[in-house]
């Protein structure tokens with residue numbers, strides 16, 4: 102028989118795979134002797150089993166849950182469903198990796214009509230008893246039975262209006278009792294059955310609901326964004342309730358050992374008195390801040406601070422904790438390594454090293470590479486900011502600058518963003534269902550909530566700009582307007598806000614590029630560079646992009662897509678003239694126009710890279726992207742070539758391909774039109790010679806890369822053209838400059854025959870965009886149309902074009918490296934597909950022994966850090 106359930110006393114922090122993060126840490130805190138209400142954890146394996154059994158909890162697991170409930174009764178001295186001394190529990194999710202707010206929680210479970218009456222009488226606090234019961238009905242209905250929250254919220258609002266009060270806490274025991282009855286009636290109306298009275302039924306249904314919530318849409322989106330496999334499942338924690346809603350000496354709160362926004366070593370906590378945890382997270386009332394806690398609850402403050410220090414020292418990382426105060430007594434409900442901004446992550450890692458708590462390796466491992474993106478986020482142009490009208494201020498919840506048209510729902514944000522509109526999402530408060538809209542918006546502004554409200558936590562994690570808790574906003578969500586700073590704003594009006602200051606401005610403001618001018622960033626990057634073994638290059642086609650990449654630490658160009666050099670201005674005309682040629686002479690004439698343009702571009706790249714390696718990939722234009730399409734364009738080409746419009750149209754129609762992605766592109770172009778290869782070789786070599794001459798202090802070794810090779814003879818054919826042309830150029834110049842000719846590996850056949858190809862290719866660079874396309878057999882341009890169904894059916898968990906498919910494409914790469922090195926032991930291997938900037942894919946590349954990854958300029962720091970982490974983990 103498997104063991105599906107563990108008491109907190111049976112676990113520890115190393116068991117997070119089995120117990121989830123929350124369960125493992127509750128066990129660890131128990132072991133540390135901290136005040137943790139006791140309970141048990143139903144394992145992640147039970148969750149996986151639940152799905153394997155067709156979304157059923159099998160009898161063995163149910164049996165163990167019941168047994169452990171008995172054990173919990175013994176530990177607490179209370180009894181589940183008992184009128185005298187009832188045990189009430191919370192039921193919470195807890196995956197291996199923390200997924201804040203993505204899954205479900207049920208509090209106050211175990212209550213029924215009899216128990217609530219009993220505790221109301223016995224506690225002398227009927228208001229508390231009925232508050233618990235109405236919350237339980239509300240949560241159970243919403244989470245377990247999926248009756249919408251709105252019915253209950255409407256009833257609460259009506260009750261508050263009838264009683265003439267503003268806050269939930271102003272409702273008295275009788276009001277809450279009446280509400281509980283109204284809720285039960287609503288439950289029956291919605292579901293046609295009575296609210297369950299039996300605590301065991303409530304428990305099993307709640308556990309099922311938490312397992313089910315692993316598969317809810319927001320959890321699925323979160324997992325995709327954060328690389329959390331579906332197969333992990335969530336654990337369920339069943340824990341004795343402690344009550345923050347017992348009156349003014351009770352409360353619920355959250356604390357951070359350091360500031361999660363700036364990283365400052367400053368204890369941070371907030372408490373909402375007479376409330377349960379959900380109220381804090383939802384941000385419904387604005388909580389009491391640290392100074393007030395210190396002043397009004399000095400004992401709690403001291404105890405909390407001491408626990409925080411213990412936990413930070415124990416975990417050697419910034420902790421994010423949840424706690425409850427029950428009638429003046431403190432209980433810890435959770436601790437975890439806190440989510441943080443990139444700025445905070447860098448500062449905390451650095452400070453912990455300075456404080457002697459961690460070493461450099463751990464510091465490098467502690468910074469989430471993807472998080473660095475946020476450092477590169479924009480801010481407002483200072484001169485504009487000085488002139489802008491400040492209309493309000495909220496909490497600076499997540500850095501960045503947002504400017505856009507106001508929308509009031511996540512749905513609208515998603516739609517508008519899909520249409521290419523810049524929008525900002527303005528809400529009273531956000532809830533986890535809003536995640537997709539929050540992601541689509543430029544920023545999120547909320548009227549309610551603190552630094553730890555859902556909006557703040559999620560936005561920080563996503564790297565989106567967020568200003569939270571701007572209580573000056575007078576919101577009218579129904580009419581989609583709000584008042585702030587003397588203005589009334591409606592949907593479509595434009596505002597701007599700054600997630601680093603909390604300032605909100607009227608009208609649009611220009612957002613300027615972010616900066617990494619930060620000492621902590623420089624230090625961590627320096628350490629990362631010490632540990633990583635792979636080089637990081639960049640994919641850049643313009644000197645500006647290349648310069649940015651070098652500034653961000655790129656050590657060379659891994660991919661210059663020469664066809665991209667024709668996108669701008671009137672260059673496309675020359676390119677079209679080349680495509681629309683029907684004789685060699687005509688094509689050579691067009692190529693003569695292109696040659697100086699290419700040479701000039703390459704010179705600038707060589708100059709920008711100052712002697713670092715530059716890999717120039719020969720033309721690989723899917724022709725349909727370049728052929729003239731409008732009458733005007735066709736006329737222009739006809740005029741330039743002295744042909745009729747009909748003649749050009751005839752050429753265009755002869756160029757038509759049914760599947761251009763698998764068509765006449767890459768090395769196939771030079772096979773059919775060798776003059777293209779000749780022109781490009783001349784351009785590369787002449788540019789390199791000129792720059793070498795101007796800068797004798799550099800050693801320039803141009804790398805020419807042939808795309809879309811699938812056969813060694815094809816590689817040899819093109820290489821021979823390159824070598825003949827290059828050698829003639831070098832001879833004419835009297836130069837002994839070295840150059841290399843290599844290939845992209847982006848066709849499965851190239852992997853299968855890599856030993857042969859390596860006879861001709863001096864280096865391999867994996868073009869995993871095409872390799873993914875060709876391995877899966879679906880188009881990189883069209884896959885988006887059907888991938889969402891694949892996610893829905895769990896056929897794929899991620900887009901294989903952004904995260905490398907290690908099981909398929911990755912295996913081909915592995916084979917290619919092995920076979921290639923059998924032929925050429927020192928074969929230099931890299932990757933330049935989009936995956937080169939994706940941290941998990943970078944880690945995989947490290948395991949393959951690649952020499953470098955190449956990615957877009959803004960991802961260079963991410964790749965540097967990811968490569969360092971991969972090296973550290975691989976050597977551990």
Ligand code: PEP
Pocket residue numbers: 660662721847867868869870871872933934935
């Ligand atoms: C690739 O296919 O991965 C690649 C880098 O080339 P491109 O995206 O230009 O086809």
Ligand code: MG
Pocket residue numbers: 808847868870871
């Ligand atoms: Mg390609």
